[in-house]
Amino acid sequence: xxxxxxxxxxxxxxxxxxxxxxxxxxxxxxxxxxxxxxxxxxxxxxxxxxxxxxxxxxxxxxxxxxxxxxxxxxxxxxxxxxxxxxxxxxxxxxxxxxxxxxxxxxxxxxxxxxxxxxxxxxxxxxxxxxxxxxxxxxxxxxxxxxxxxxxxxxxxxxxxxxxxxxxxxxxxxxxxxxxxxxxxxxxxxxxxxxxxxxxxxxxxxxxxxxxxxxxxxxxxxxxxxxxxxxxxxxxxxxxxxxxxxxxxxxxxxxxxxxxxxxxxxxxxxxxxxxx
Numbered sequence: 001x002x003x004x005x006x007x008x009x010x011x012x013x014x015x016x017x018x019x020x021x022x023x024x025x026x027x028x029x030x031x032x033x034x035x036x037x038x039x040x041x042x043x044x045x046x047x048x049x050x051x052x053x054x055x056x057x058x059x060x061x062x063x064x065x066x067x068x069x070x071x072x073x074x075x076x077x078x079x080x081x082x083x084x085x086x087x088x089x090x091x092x093x094x095x096x097x098x099x100x101x102x103x104x105x106x107x108x109x110x111x112x113x114x115x116x117x118x119x120x121x122x123x124x125x126x127x128x129x130x131x132x133x134x135x136x137x138x139x140x141x142x143x144x145x146x147x148x149x150x151x152x153x154x155x156x157x158x159x160x161x162x163x164x165x166x167x168x169x170x171x172x173x174x175x176x177x178x179x180x181x182x183x184x185x186x187x188x189x190x191x192x193x194x195x196x197x198x199x200x201x202x203x204x205x206x207x208x209x210x211x212x213x214x215x216x217x218x219x220x221x222x223x224x225x226x227x228x229x230x231x232x233x234x235x236x237x238x239x240x241x242x243x244x245x246x247x248x249x250x251x252x253x254x255x256x257x258x259x260x261x262x263x264x265x266x267x268x269x270x271x272x273x274x275x
Contacts (some may be wrong), residue, residue, distance in 0.1 A: 002078040004071035004110040004243025009078060012111075021107055023091030026099055027144035029107075030054035030249060031089045033233050036112060041072055042233075042271050046201050050141060055090060057140040063090050071110040076114075078081040085115045085234060109154075118235050120260070121251045123242040124175070126222065127151050131165045131173040133196030141198060147174035155176075156187065160242070162230060166219035167196045178235060179203035181212060181228035183255045188212040202231040204264075209266050210259050222246075227253035230262075237263045 001012040010016075024028030032051050035042040042172045046063050055063055068088060076086065086246075089109040089125050095102035129151060139142060141228065151163035161177045174180060180267035181190045192214040206212060222228065228240040228248065239252030252260060 001112070002075060003112075004075050006108055007067075009074050014111075017109065018094045019089065019202060020036075020094050020097070021091055021142050022093060022095040022101060023089065023107065025095070026098060027059075027142065027146075028058065028099075028101070029089060029091030029143035030060070031087060031143055032141065033117070034077055034086040034088070035233050036081065036084035036086045037271060038082055039076045040271060040274065041086055042204070042274070043201050044069070044072065044274070045048050050163065050199065050201065051088060051090065051260055054140040054142060057137075058092075060092060060144065061091065063106070063108065065072070067108065070108070071108065075110050079108070080093060081090040081112065082263055083115045085109045085113045086173075087113070091143065099158065104160040108224050115234055118238055121239040122162065122230070122235075124162045124164055124228075124230070124240050125155050125160045125244050126219065126232070127154060127163045127165060129165060130168045131196040133167040133169070133173070133194065135196070136197050139193060139198060152176045157220045164222070164243075170219055171195050172198050172217040172219050172221055174200075175230060175232075178232040181206065181231065181259070182217065182221055182225035182228050183253065184225060186226070186255065188255055188259070189215040189217060191215070191217055198233060200233075202233060204229050205266070206237060206259060206263060210263050212259075227251065227256045229256045236260070236267065 002009045003015045005015045032047045092101045093107045094104040103263045155163040167171045167173045173195045179200040230238045240254045241251040
C-alpha cells in the first residue's frame, strides 16, 4: 500500500505526518472519501469542489487541486483495486499545541484502502444526540468526527450499520456518514441542507436522477415512512429493513428498488465517461 504525503508517494510503513499536525491535535482538517473502481475515481470533481468548500469553511488555504489530482492518480495507479476507498485528508499542518495554527502550511495525505460490496439492505438506529444545524462546522466535511465514532459504535452494538441524528429542533438530519431518504405516500423525500446535513455527493446525484424532494421532516417520520434508504459514497443507495425496533418488510420497496437501479445505471455511465 502506498500513500501520498506532502508531495510524493511513500510506503504505508514509512509514511510520516508530524505528531504536532493540527489535524491530529485539534481535528483541524477536512477530508473526502471517494469510491474507486478498478483504478478510477468516481465523481472526483464534485468531491474536490466540496473539499475546497470545506477548507474555506475552516479558514484553510484552498488546496492545490492539480496536486490533489496528481496524488489521487498516483495512489490509484500504484494499486488499482477492484473496489476501493480513496481518502483525501487536508489539514492545518504542523502547529503549536492548542488552537492557534502554525505557519508551516497545510498537510495533504491521499490513501487508498480496499472496500467491500455493501448488502442491499441494512439496519439503522436513531440516537438522542443532535446535529447542530447552526454550528460553525455545519455542512463541512471535517476531521472532527468523534461524535460520529461514538454514535456508530452504539449502532454496531445494537446490530445496525448506521445511526441517524435529528437536529436541535427535532427534525430528521442525517447519519454518521450517510444521508437519509424516506418514502411518504409513494413520494421520495430527503432533509434539506438547512437541517444541518452534509451535502452528500451521492445525495445530490440521487436528487437529480430521481426527482426526490427536499423536505423538512420530523424525526418521527421514521416511524411511519413506507420506505427508507441511505446514500453515501460506498453505500450508493442502500435500503433500510429495520429502524430501531421497527421492521420494514419487503425492503427494498418499489421506490427504493427503482432508485437503486437508476443510480447503478447512471453511475456506471458517469464512471465510463470520466474514464
